[in-house]
Amino acid sequence: MTVKLPIYLDHAATTPCDPRVVDAMLPYFTEMFGNPGSRNHSFGWAGEDAVTKARQQVADLIGADSKEIIFTSGSTESNNLAIKGAANMYAKKPAGEKNRGHIISVIHEHKAVLDPCKRLEKEGFDVTLIDPKADGTVTREMIEAVIRDDTILVTVMWANNEIGTFNEIPQIGELCHDKGIIFHTDATQWVGKMPTNVKTDNVDLLSLSGHKIYGPKGVGALYVRRRRPRVRIIALQEGGGQERGFRAGTANVTGIVGLGKACELCAQDMDSERERLLGLRNRLEKTVTDALDVTQINGHPTKRLAHLTNISFGFVEGESLMMALKEIAMSSGSACTSASLEPSYVLKALGVGDDLAHSSLRISMGRWTTEEEIDYAGEMIIEAVNKLRHLSPLFDMHNEGIDITKIEWAAH
């Protein structure tokens, strides 16, 4: 068995561009470079045609109308535009006042959702962040329990980026529609992997990103519902009125073409790809948990993305584990390098103990991940964990029957 090193298992962070995507983009750099805003020559028309086609490809992937797609620079911008744009549009009181409206989100959202919410809090909105269940999921009932008369916006991610667990989006959307509340979902990790229909899934605003679905970086989209209800948002970026005034600035034509192609490819291959990756993920999880005790697979056992797993290994620390696995590109739940010494806030939100939250790996596979790579990664992980457990005083204590949670540690 020969495996080419290093192995990339961090597709939830970013994916390589599909070569078919790159091929589709290339002519738009040098030949068809026109500005879609140039209405009076063929260069401009070619650019506009390309953007129109891509808009349809994106819309088709999520069951939207092409008029409902706004191109952005990625999910962070889409989230900012959706959350700030909707909050300011539906605010109960003008800027400068308090009690401008209530916003609901979840504590394990991506920072690109949490930080805009925090900003709005400073600007007079009330924000409620609920905890997910211990399995990482957020249900309709949990949202219903915190809705108030002045709730104007609910934002809940479709699938979590660290654990892959997905939430009851269609049900939460239905609830929001019943109550006349705008519903946004950050679907960055979900779209392109799972079937999506914004109409029947009751989504008003949806963020997606190109580089998570084998498209280029620096491009994404925001879906804005136009019917039942017609959702309005206030633009953040002003200028030439592009994207129907929602997002000014000359269109990133090459990126948009790439995003469109990436969406088309996902729509084609999604089901078979998911099936294949699920097989690999189950194989990896079984290999690792069969060989090592005191491991925990974080998140919901079934309601989670097929290509992603988040595993905690008791008694070893995440950063040193990554160091032992330097030929395998993954993410660690440990934030030790940030100097905060805080383990993953997502895992903490699930009630994962600090000791286990410090020692988790997020492994995310992709379109070109092979069985050989997964088998190799599995062996390497087992070897590394065993090596580090041999070094770990906590593992000794565990083996001697000492409960490490009962020791009075001097936190530093």
Place this chain on the structure above:
Amino acid sequence: MAYSDKVIAHYEHPQNVGTFGTQKEIKAATNIGVGLVGAPECGDVMQLQIKVDEDTGLIEDAKFKCFGCGSAIASSSLATEWLKGKTLDEGMDIKNTEIVEELSLPPVKIHCSVLAEDAIKSAIEDYKQKNA
């Protein structure tokens, strides 16, 4: 983040890994001092043990176990190397800054060296207390 060559060397070939017995046994042994510092929730726990030659008063052997990042493992591995052959007073004089320098630790990893110094002091204190 890039580690220094010395950190990688210690991490890949840690020196003096182990323990002189179970927690119970080492607690009972009067020639052994133990320092257990850090906390699991901070992502660092170091256990440093010294074995003292009761005739000469020198630290004849030292062992460590560490739950922590590469720099923490390297710091504790280095500490055991430095302790061997030293008197207790010389051991007390080891400063975290010397560990930082030897391993070229970046600012975000200075706490690892502080923890190692704490572990050394705590092991020596433990020995002294047992033999007071």
